Amino acid sequence: xxxxxxxxxxxxxxxxxxxxxxxxxxxxxxxxxxxxxxxxxxxxxxxxxxxxxxxxxxxxxxxxxxxxxxxxxxxxxxxxxxxxxxxxxxxxxxxxxxxxxxxxxxxxxxxxxxxxxxxxxxxxxxxxxxxxxxxxxxxxxxxxxxxxxxxxxxxxxxxxxxxxxxxxxxxxxxxxxxxxxxxxxxxxxxxxxxxxxxxxxxxxxxxxxxxxxxxxxxxxxxxxxxxxxxxxxxxxxxxxxxxxxxxxxxxxxxxxxxxxxxxxxxxxxxxxxxxxxxxxxxxxxxxxxxxxxxxxxxxxxxxxxxxxxxxxxxxxxxxxxxxx
Amino acid sequence: xxxxxxxxxxxxxxxxxxxxxxxxxxxxxxxxxxxxxxxxxxxxxxxxxxxxxxxxxxxxxxxxxxxxxxxxxxxxxxxxxxxxxxxxxxxxxxxxxxxxxxxxxxxxxxxxxxxxxxxxxxxxxxxxxxxxxxxxxxxxxxxxxxxxxxxxxxxxxxxxxxxxxxxxxxxxxxxxxxxxxxxxxxxxxxxxxxxxxxxxxxxxxxxxxxxxxxxxxxxxxxxxxxxxxxxxxxxxxxxxxxxxxxxxxxxxxxxxx
Numbered sequence: 001x002x003x004x005x006x007x008x009x010x011x012x013x014x015x016x017x018x019x020x021x022x023x024x025x026x027x028x029x030x031x032x033x034x035x036x037x038x039x040x041x042x043x044x045x046x047x048x049x050x051x052x053x054x055x056x057x058x059x060x061x062x063x064x065x066x067x068x069x070x071x072x073x074x075x076x077x078x079x080x081x082x083x084x085x086x087x088x089x090x091x092x093x094x095x096x097x098x099x100x101x102x103x104x105x106x107x108x109x110x111x112x113x114x115x116x117x118x119x120x121x122x123x124x125x126x127x128x129x130x131x132x133x134x135x136x137x138x139x140x141x142x143x144x145x146x147x148x149x150x151x152x153x154x155x156x157x158x159x160x161x162x163x164x165x166x167x168x169x170x171x172x173x174x175x176x177x178x179x180x181x182x183x184x185x186x187x188x189x190x191x192x193x194x195x196x197x198x199x200x201x202x203x204x205x206x207x208x209x210x211x212x213x214x215x216x217x218x219x220x221x222x223x224x225x226x227x228x229x230x231x232x233x234x235x236x237x238x239x240x241x242x243x244x245x246x247x248x249x250x251x252x253x254x255x256x257x258x259x260x261x262x263x264x265x266x267x268x269x270x271x272x273x274x275x276x277x278x279x280x281x282x283x284x285x286x287x288x289x290x291x292x293x294x295x296x297x298x299x300x301x302x303x304x305x306x307x308x309x310x311x312x313x314x315x316x317x318x319x320x321x322x323x324x
Numbered sequence: 325x326x327x328x329x330x331x332x333x334x335x336x337x338x339x340x341x342x343x344x345x346x347x348x349x350x351x352x353x354x355x356x357x358x359x360x361x362x363x364x365x366x367x368x369x370x371x372x373x374x375x376x377x378x379x380x381x382x383x384x385x386x387x388x389x390x391x392x393x394x395x396x397x398x399x400x401x402x403x404x405x406x407x408x409x410x411x412x413x414x415x416x417x418x419x420x421x422x423x424x425x426x427x428x429x430x431x432x433x434x435x436x437x438x439x440x441x442x443x444x445x446x447x448x449x450x451x452x453x454x455x456x457x458x459x460x461x462x463x464x465x466x467x468x469x470x471x472x473x474x475x476x477x478x479x480x481x482x483x484x485x486x487x488x489x490x491x492x493x494x495x496x497x498x499x500x501x502x503x504x505x506x507x508x509x510x511x512x513x514x515x516x517x518x519x520x521x522x523x524x525x526x527x528x529x530x531x532x533x534x535x536x537x538x539x540x541x542x543x544x545x546x547x548x549x550x551x552x553x554x555x556x557x558x559x560x561x562x563x564x565x566x567x568x569x570x571x572x573x574x575x576x577x578x579x580x581x
Contacts (some may be wrong), residue, residue: 075413201432208427211476214412219377219480220400220428265414265460 001262005276012283016043016053020290026299030063045188051182055244056286057279058185059177060251062192062241065271066234068259069199072267073230074135077260081252084138085125085145086118091173091240092149092156093117095301098169099156110172111187111243118191118239121145126231154171175246175301177286188240194276195237198229201242202267210267248301250276250308253286257315325330326387326402326483326515327351333382335365342368344539345382350484355506357530359523359550364536366519367408367488373517374405380391386484389430400428404482405488406474410518415462418472422447425479439542447479450505452498460492466493474502478509485509487518491525499576503529523551523564523575535559557581 016028026049028034029041066081071081073202081087097103097113128141153173160166205226208216217223255277256270263269282300285307289298329349335342343365350356358366362378371377372384375391384391391399398476404425412421425447427438448454451471456464461472470493477485487506491499503525506516508533520526526533526547533550536541537559556564558578566575 156553161394204432206428208424210413211421211424211473212413214371214374214376214407215405215476218374218400218403218405219424220397222396260414264420265416266420267414309550 002276004274005259005273005280009276009280009283012280012287013053013057016056016283017049019287020039020049029063047181048179051180051185052286053073053179054175054185054284055177055188056283058189058192059241059245059248060279060282062237062278063248063252063282064255065196065275066238067268068256068267068274068280069122069202069206069230069253070234071256072202072270073209073226074139075209076089077257081234081238082247082249082250083142083148084231084234084238085121085142085149086148086239087242087247088149088153089121089124090114090118091247092153092238093120094167094243094246095153095156095170095224098172099160099165108183108187111184111240114243115187115191115240117149118235118243122231122235122239125235126228129231130229136229138231146267171299172246174288174299175248175304176297176299177245178297179298180244181192182242188244192237195233195240196234198233199237200271200275202226202229202233203271206267206271246299246301248282248304249314250304251282254308255281255313257312306319325352325513327385328373328403328484328517329378329385329517330369331372331383331385333369333379333384335368335372335377335379337368342539343372345378346477346536346539346541348541348544349533350515350517352483352513352515353510354532355510355518355530357533358517358519358536359521359525359526359544360536361541363538364559365539367535369536370405370486370488370517373484374403375399376405397428401480401486402482403486404477404480406477406485406490408492412469412473413439415460417458418453418456418461418464418483419444419448419458421461421472422453422475422479425476428480443479443481445518446474447475448536450478450508451475452501463510467495467498470494471498474505478505483514485516485518487516489521490518491522499525523577524573527551527566527573527575530539547575551575 024296025041028043029038063081068084070079070081071077080136094110094114094118097109124145125141128144157166157169160169182277205221208219208221256274259273259277260270263273285304286300289300289303292298327349331347333343333346346369360366372379386394422444423436425437426443429440451474453471453475456468461469474490491502494502507519507529510516532545533547534544535550535555540557543555556562561581562577563579563581564575565578
């Protein structure tokens, strides 16, 4: 199961390297064919395609993993990575950089601002949710931070000095992986890796939570520690992902949902599967974006929402049919 | 030989005194039936015994050692707690749910060992859920689900088993079967505390009874002392018909007082 998903991600990763403009010459480059300008092609490959495919992989894995962890913790298949507030806080941090113009003279200000935003948002949620162990306070604190960060983002849009500045912010918020460099990967990856490690360790605790919080506690699960790990893991990884890619919806919601029956509904086993599935789906969607739009490129976040929401409705309907 | 001893346990929840200086000790070989009307504090006491709820006063010792000094995983290996109400949030296969009982026995990344699977199989056999092995727990009836969760608690080979109304929702045959299983576990060296509402099951299958009323321990000891006419009247507000049948004693509530 995991091997199959890894293989799928691997295939899509390779495909992602070649699909798009100048696909044919790129293929020739590797097949040893006759190439007109190998230097430029290598540049395209190394500086544009490779970071883009790598980012799609890690961002997708983050969204899938975080979605699976949150759904497992809340025992609710409708939970998604944005729930703990880190992603909208990250979005606001990045928007602030666009708004102030900091990103114009220092391109890395954008992801760095996003990560700073995610950390501030995360600190706020942790503070609000306190040291308790209940799931409800976590959701409410996440809603509070989400709403506030969204309000601040709207404020930035409202106060934007020119329509172009506003447009730039809106376009960034749509979510995309185009024109990202290795710098982006280098900035975001450490936070993601820390988040992944925190989340992947939670498998057993999430399994135990299936039979309720008190039973899980009697099985040796430390509930407050579990919640803190989850909060930090989701916040750091998703915050960093949003900081480099903007908001890419539905991956974190749909992927765990799709894969859950395939791992026997076990929340622990779902974690690695969902990470691989998230990477595969994001890579596929990013390839789709390049194939579908020859003109101005469709934003990845727009595509995932366009395909994701009807698909999710279809899932809900088919789920209802099987339970009836 | 294992003993779990609670002394002078006091718990307040939401400003209300739920338990007031309650003493209860259980040792290997015993099945203690915890009785009392709704709201008497039975479940709260069981949660304190299971260390999932911290008492505000009093002390809890396992084999003479204060429980807060025992590592969490060690405690989880020795004490199993079966909460009230059958809840299982994901439609996992029955076998996988029962296997959750082995969590504390496994190293973090290690898969289930042969011994783990043997314990799971044995637990499923004693609770008569083997035939559901590969089925989703969501497809079972409430009573069947309750038996699966009993199997989950038993699969950890606990020295101490704390079960909160394990027979609620079970048909009469399976009620008797679960009670017989608890007795069998006690005979094999476990210490069992079970919350019950069925007085006949309590007198028939428990070696000792403890009666809680309004957060206090009203009586503890054998059935005659604990289920006396006065206690039934004062604690439950009922009159009961009791007697002896060929198969053993029975106590049947017949009227409110």
